[in-house]
Amino acid sequence: MTTRTGNALAAQPERSLRVEHLVKAYQPGKPVLNDISFEVRGQNSVAIIGPSGTGKSTLIRCVNKLIPPTSGAVFVSGENISRLSGRALRHARRKIGMVFQEFNLVERLTVMENVLCGRLGYVSVWQAWRRTYPQDDIDRAFALLESIGLADFVHQRADSLSGGQRQRVGIARAIMQEPHVLLADEPTSSLDPKTSVEIMEVLVQLSEVHRIPLIINIHDVELARRFTSRIIGLSQGGIVFDGPPAELSNDHLKTIYGGEAWLQ
Amino acid sequence: MTTADHYRWQRFTPRERLARFAVFLGFAVALAASMRTVEVIPEFLYDAPTQVLDLFKRMWPIEYSYYPEGVHHALVETLHIASLGTLLAIVMAIPVGILGASNIVRVPALNWLAKLILVSSRSVNTLVWALLFVAVFGPGALAGTICIAFRSIGFVGKLFAEALEECDPGPIEALTAAGAPWPSVFLKGFWPQAAPAFWGIALFRWDINVRESAVIGLVGAGGIGMVLDTAMNLFHWDRVALVLLSIFSVVIIAELVVTNIRKRII
Known part of the structure; x- marks a missing residue:
């Protein structure tokens, strides 16, 4: 694990996410998620697959308490965040980057402002209002946009971009948080197949460069196999598969999604 | 069959x-x-x-020569009442609007309080507000300004609250997930989405207020209405015609200005 090499990165504890016995029931007695436990650490990308309505989105939102879990615990880099509230919860959320299916950009703001929105948890309200972000943040935002090929779009409004470009901005915003874990909720579902692959490449590459564990909700099994090193299969609120893509057999897929005609 | x-x-x-x-x-x-x-x-x-x-x-010919000495000052005062009143209304309507938006303030009791304020502002007619404030502040432009402001809170506040409620929740969720404090979420999530509607509402209300402030002088709340009242009481029908023409021109100009600006911001 941690080696004392004097290197700033190595001196920090490894970035990780641990979910323990997570239960979420919107109605008492009818859990959507039932006793979910898993751990992701280091440069690791994990896909969560499963049919629609099986609680993938709920699981991701329970991690940062956008949806409060019914019971269970979530640890981000060792810190238990399940009991936090108010300012402490906000500070914990800065460590959890999130990428959304519908991008969730502020359409009327420019690309740059959207990316800098990732720093809103760090800067004061006054700074946010006056748009006086620290020079360091601005430098990093420019570098990030350059690295994902959006350098020419810095001053354009978000609503003038294509779907793939918007999702890149969404990813850049999440990376700006310097998160300890990156959650992506169906990041490719609103995109065409070619753009989907490009977005997966950007996600995986950035998470590796910045050493952030990556968790992706995705219903496209082929994309999951191709881009991640571990797959968690979710069905009816429980984990029914957890292992490398090579071990994911048709039998597993049948258990996860039900039926078999689609596997031919 | x-x-x-x-x-x-x-x-x-x-x-x-x-x-x-x-x-x-x-x-x-x-x-x-x-x-x-x-x-x-x-x-x-x-x-x-x-x-x-x-x-x-009796109205013809219109007594144009009376404009510089008797009408101009009152007309400018009317515009001032309308503009200052609208400005005051905006300042007061923003917090009430936020309080009334059920997707921002999730306390039903506070939503209802805001609705109560907005409804009371709108349910009282401008002339009644004017009578009330003339009684409080005495006749003059101050009473007119406050009257216009109080009457406008309901209009601006209600429409602003609706604009906030129509905001896409996606970006709000994203900023919350980034750990942004509430005021920052409002500034960067809600405001950019509601701002065009808000400025449109404010301009529209200013346009209405130019017309309303021309009338409230009839009950002594300042502006060109007082000149109109005097002219009518003294049967100076040629001056009445001049006042009506002035109001008409100002209203048309206000309408043109507002339409043009709205086109640009929306």
């Missing part, structure tokens, strides 16, 4: 037809009753065209 076999179709059931007839009957009765209360005196009605013609004759 025999020819006697037809599909039966009727738009309304007999019960519905009876209900519709009852509504029409209700309207007719109400109309008859109100005619009796109004007591139209036929002689006055036949006389009306002559009276109108007479009025126009």
Whole structure:
């Protein structure tokens, strides 16, 4: 694990996410998620697959308490965040980057402002209002946009971009948080197949460069196999598969999604 | 199949037809009753065209020379009342609007409080507000300004609250997930989405207020209405015509300005 090499990165504890016995029931007695436990650490990308309505989105939102879990615990880099509230919860959320299916950009703001929105948890309200972000943040935002090929779009409004470009901005915003874990909720579902692959490449590459564990909700099994090193299969609120893509057999897929005609 | 076999179709059931007839009957009765209360005196009605013609004759020629000494100052005062009143209303309507938006403030009691403020502001007519504030501050532009402001809170606040409630929740969720404090979420999530509507509402209200502030002078709340009132009381019909023409021109200009700016921001 941690080696004392004097290197700033190595001196920090490894970035990780641990979910323990997570239960979420919107109605008492009818859990959507039932006793979910898993751990992701280091440069690791994990896909969560499963049919629609099986609680993938709920699981991701329970991690940062956008949806409060019914019971269970979530640890981000060792810190238990399940009991936090108010300012402490906000500070914990800065460590959890999130990428959304519908991008969730502020359409009327420019690309740059959207990316800098990732720093809103760090800067004061006054700074946010006056748009006086620290020079360091601005430098990093420019570098990030350059690295994902959006350098020419810095001053354009978000609503003038294509779907793939918007999702890149969404990813850049999440990376700006310097998160300890990156959650992506169906990041490719609103995109065409070619753009989907490009977005997966950007996600995986950035998470590796910045050493952030990556968790992706995705219903496209082929994309999951191709881009991640571990797959968690979710069905009816429980984990029914957890292992490398090579071990994911048709039998597993049948258990996860039900039926078999689609596997031919 | 025999020819006697037809599909039966009727738009309304007999019960519905009876209900519709009852509504029409209700309207007719109400109309008859109100005619009796109004007591139209036929002689006055036949006389009306002559009276109108007479009025126009007395209004003509319009006394333009009176404008610099008697009308200009009051007209400018009217514009000031409208603008300052709108500005005050905006300042007061923003917090009330936020309080009334159920997707921002999730306390139903506070939503209701905001709705109560907004409804009370709108349910009282401008002239009644004016009478009230003339009693408080005495006659003059101050009473008019406050009156315009209080009357406008309801309008601006309600529409601003609706604009906030129509905001896409996606970006709000994203900023919350980034750990942004609430004021920052409002500044960067809600405000950019609601701002165009907000400025449109404020301009529209200013346009309405230019018209309203021309009237409130009739009860002593300052502005050109007071000049109109005086001219009418002294039977200076040529001056009345001048005042009406001035109000008309200002209203048209305000309308043009507002339409143009709105086109640019939306």
